[in-house]
Amino acid sequence: MNDFELPNFALALPEMFLLGMTCLVLIVDLFLNEKNRVFTYLLAQLTLLGAVVITYYQAGIVSEISFTGSFIRDEMGDILKIFIYIITAVVFLYSRDYLRDRQQFKGEFYALGLFGVLGMMIMVSAHSFLTIYLGLELLSLSLYTMVALNRDSEASAEAAMKYFVLGAIASGMLLYGMSMIYGATGSLDIAEIGSYINENGISEDGKINIVLSFGLVFIVVGLAFKLGAVPFHMWVPDIYEGAQTPVTLYLGAAPKLAAFAMIMRILVEGMQPLVADWQMMLTALAVLSLAVGNIIAIAQTNMKRMLAYSTISHVGFLLLGIIAGNEDGYSASMFYVLIYALTSIGAFGMIILLSRSGFEADKLEDFKGLNERSRWYAFMMLLIMFSMAGVPPTVGFFAKLWVIKAVLDVDMAWLAISAVLFSVIGAYYYIRIIKLMYFDKAVDKAPIKAAVDMQFVISTNGLLMLVLGLFPGALVAVCQSVIN
């Protein structure tokens, strides 16, 4: 590309809008006192709403690439972005009263959260290794800071430090892998890397270029770190437990969508010809994640830590679809990650709902006797837990059904069987929560108080598990059409 082409800025309109608005949030927040802080919150929600509208109107079937090949707008990206906005908006809403009760209701939470969203959007829309890396770092830096926001808490500080150090190592791995791929292929553009590997990556006797395979290993390690797949999962429980619940809520949901997009861009679009190699590595990661996540979760007494291990096991399921290595599998993974994000914000939202000033509700026993205290919320949590366990008629069942179908379709029956067996082990710790809520007597009898909008959204969130479980057809069709 010798001639300078003016990039098509319109393609990146949602990103530019978000960036502008985030800077506005930062500035407006400077002039607000504690009482008026709610304007920062409203402005952040408005920003996300605007982004939804722009992305929705911009969406189209044809993929468009611009900024000299480093940015792509396609259907998959549009859907993922819209979900990222919505999930983040719900996270902001759940967090508002929690933060206000603890004198933590600061503009920084929202500004950093929005910057994180921008990072995720860039990851989703990246079409070159460099853009992916930039997006990832923007997201990661926001997350490190958000974990540390509760600066008086030692646990948070420790979590932030761990997260930063381990996250930096992971980024280093990823960058190192990318540089090797660049060395082997001479390009950072994902499409160009793809076509180069297709032509020259594998020699005629079936051996792959050694530099490529080294690069691939480092990239997979980096991705596994970011996803929290075993054996690169050690940071997940500590950070989930150490961070304040709203931050855990934030980092457990939407970033998973971005991570899925990153896998799609790097492994699938960039290195599809090496599918046999990364399939093998991901299989090991998936089986280990399913085993470790599900088994260790049983031993937890802290709800957030338990959900962290549950996340690890869900990452194992998510990888199953990618392992299948075909379009059906990728759609299954996308469906899985969307459903997982929705379920996960529901579960953390319930922790926030039960907690109040001076009381965190993050122990398992804090859920004791919830059915006596509030039948409605106990029922919502029941739906969320059964969805996590994958018991029909909740939507979690269909998420698992599809990834299992995808691996069976490529004749990996043993993988499907081990996945379902581990999900039985997993069912134990989810139904234990239900046991606590329904079968035990309430210790804490305080009434559950929440703002009307929070009550409404968390109820919708819980009911969605059932409604999507009864009518999963539309979302399935969307996931199928955007991947093809």
Added chain:
Amino acid sequence: MLFGLDILSTLIWLPIIGGLVVLAAGEKRARILSLIVAVATFLFSFTLYTQFDMTTAAMQFTELHAWIPAFNINYQLGVDGISMPLIILTSFTTVLVILSAWEVIKKKPDQYMAAFLIMEGVMIGVFSSMDAILFYVFWEAMLIPMFLIIGVWGGPNRVYATIKFFLYTFLGSVLMLVALIYMGLKEDSFSILAFHTLPLTITEQIYIFLAFLLAFAVKVPMWPVHTWLPDAHVEAPTGGSVILAAIMLKIGGYGFLRFSLPITPDASSTLDWLIITLSLIAIVYIGFVALAQKDMKKLIAYSSIAHMGFVTLGFFLVFMIIENTGSANGAAMGVEGGIVQMISHGFISAAMFLCVGVLYDRMHSREMGDYGGVANTMPIFAAFMVFFAMANAGLPGTSGFVGEFMVILNSFKANFWIAFLAATTLILGAAYTLWMVKRVVYGEVANEKVEALEDLNAREFFILGVLASAVLFFGLYPAPLTEILHSSVNHLLQHISVSKL
């Protein structure tokens, strides 16, 4: 047609929506509302009987709507002679369960009633699904209300029992899910009828058969995966035990007829020795185990396992009979006997658990040692209990006799020794049931608590009376039931006598 829905859909969704209404209405109106819903469903389920065409083996009352078009999963319903009686049994039993809980359940009666109504709809869904994934959704969804019923309203050790129940059944069924998806991918459809004609190699058949076996064996339950049942029964509230014994166990038997036999006929024929052995162990060994029980509910639970052994025995003798006699016609009696046994056990076990429930409500004990001489203070109740005990032991003239007799008669065609072992149940069954009756009902009044017992009230009399009439009716005149079964069973046997290889 009701509210524009077809019959089967109405039967599924009426109780589920009714259950939600009961939940919304709150504790005060829960009882009467749920009774209305249950009775309406029961009456409505009779239209299945009146409009049923007994001459055909094809699915009737069929419904077909696209559900998840991307995977070719449909909302497909239909019943034949095998599933139709089970649906009526379900709606019938639910009415009795609602009645039996009337005064007894004081803690959150609305949630209790709603759980049973929702479960009724889901179980009818299991029997009428003609799409494998729809079947699986109902199959698993059934666990949720039962899990809560045992856990919330159960006895002292309820948490252990209910988690064991949940995990056992869940473990059993996930492999079936893998098998269903595998076939769905091969067939590119999840229609159960399409699976029946799907060609499969013997290796595939054996794996699929084993996956099904695990799922259904846990549900039936067959020895050695039966251990959850005594725990669940003992801890469950009366209504839970009734539904568990009367309907849920039958779902396992139904699964063998709907899935294992027609989908994997060759594997069934190769591995029939396995099922026959397990069934005989259940009949003989579990019979002895039942003899040793001190807890009445446990005794009935073990007796259920032994009786369900007859069901599976009847189903899987088919292949030996075909080999010995050269035709499938002779085998029909065994399968029909198994189904009759399922229906009859539905009445008898329900009645037995309700009898124990009547005693438990008064004395709060299920230990036989705490009773003795109940007949002196509760003569009417004693008459019922003795009658049901006789039926449980297979006394001619009661429905318990019909199924057992048909299966034993048929097993002579297969092998004398199988028939011999199966017939030991006549002695064992009589031994453990009558011994229980002796210790509980007869003899001197054991203590002042028994002395203070009051006889049945009108509600209890009505429940037991209805069940007694049903037991007697099907014992004296089983033809209405067997007529419904004929064409479907013959069709099934025609189908499985042709190899898929």
